[in-house]
Amino acid sequence: MARESFNDILAFVHVVREGSFTRAAALLGVTPSALSHAVRALEARLGVRLLTHTTRRLSTTEEGERLFVNVLPHFEGIDAELAAVEELRDKPAGTIRITSAEHAANSVLWPKLSKVLHEYPDINVEVSVDYALSDIVSQxxxxxxxxxxxxxxxxxxxxxxxxxxxxxxxxxxxxxxxPVPATPHDLAGHNCINLRLPTHGGLLPWDFAKDGQEVKFRVGGQWTFNNSSSIVKAALAGYGLAFVPEDMVLEHIDAGRLIRVLDDWCDPYPGYHLYYPNRRQSSRALGVIVEALRHRD
Structure with a gap:
């Protein structure tokens, strides 16, 4: 059937349901004469009269009533499916891919997102753990x-x-x-456990600051890892000094399994931020993730 026939049938259904060309035209945003032309064109193709109308009343013929009763459920079904799709569009869904260092994934992403994702079963989160400063757009x-x-x-x-x-x-x-190191310079005489970064294969320098003085050291030692968890394990086993975020070792410090040194040389530094491209429209799923992770003092 030609597209025009569907349009004309839709016009006919609205006219019958509203009982008026004027009201149906207002609902569809067209003129009453356009609807009248559509119904006449449908009648001409079918070779039957579908409507009878006077100045006071609009009614269907026997053929018109049969057509209306049989096609109405199909159009109502289409309307229902369109509404369902629109509702799905407004429902947060999809896969959100995040690249993150191991510490941020364990200390921020997992604790916060695990509390809210039960409420959004249609959102999937994929976390890729690495220490590279990845280009999130190209990747x-x-x-x-x-x-x-x-x-x-x-x-x-x-x-x-x-x-x-x-x-x-x-x-x-x-x-x-x-001996316990008193200043960062004393690290030269210690076995330090290194973290290797994926960027150019370099080792993470140990940064310190005190009273406005900043120092950066390249330390050496028997062990090198590419993740902080292994560094903590090596420190617990007595293989050397670890340079890691404090929340990873506070429990071990409190329990006496590790001893903290150079504390006065370790100033706070800016915490983790979630970042994403400056797009005009972001998915609702990403919006849910952002609000779940947002830091609130």
Whole structure:
């Protein structure tokens, strides 16, 4: 059947349902004469009269009543399906891909998102853990997590965590054989556990600051890992000093399994931010993720 026939049938259905060309025209946003022309064209193709009308009353013929009764449920079904699709459009759904360092994934992403995703079963979250400063646009991530001072200026950045501090720790067994360092310069005589970064294969420098003085050290030691969890395990085993976010080791410090040193050289630094491209329209799913992660003092 030609598209014109569907349009004419739809016009006919609205006229019968409203009982008036004028009211049906107002509902469809067309003129009454346009609807009258559509119904006459349908009658001409079918070769039967569908409507009878006088100045006071509009009614269907026997053929018109049969057509109306049989096609109305189909159009109502289409309307219902369109409404369902519109509702689905407004329902947060889809996969959100986030690139993040291990510490941020464990300390921020998982604790916050695990509390809310039960409410959004149609949202899927994929977290890719790495230490590279990935280009989220070219690698098709929806968002990334970086420290506040690492986010590019052309990105939207949302703070998702408090300021952080580094802790330098070693086991009691380790310090039983070596003196406690008093300044960062003393690290030259210590076995330090390194973190290798994926960017250019370099090692993470150990940064310190005190009274406006900033120092950066390249330390050496027997062990190098590409993740912080393994560094903590090595420190607990007595293999050397670890340079890690303090929340990873506070429990071990309180329990006496690790000893903290150089605390006065470890100033706070900007916490984690979620960042994503400055687009005019972001998905509702990403909006849910952003609000769930947003840091609130």
């Amino acid at each position: 098709r991530y929806d968002a990334g997590v970086r420290l506040g001072n690492q986010v590019a200026k052309d990105m939207i950045a949302v703070r998702i965590g408090p300021d952080l501090r580094i802790a330098v720790v070693g086991s009691p067994g380790y310090f039983a054989q070596r």
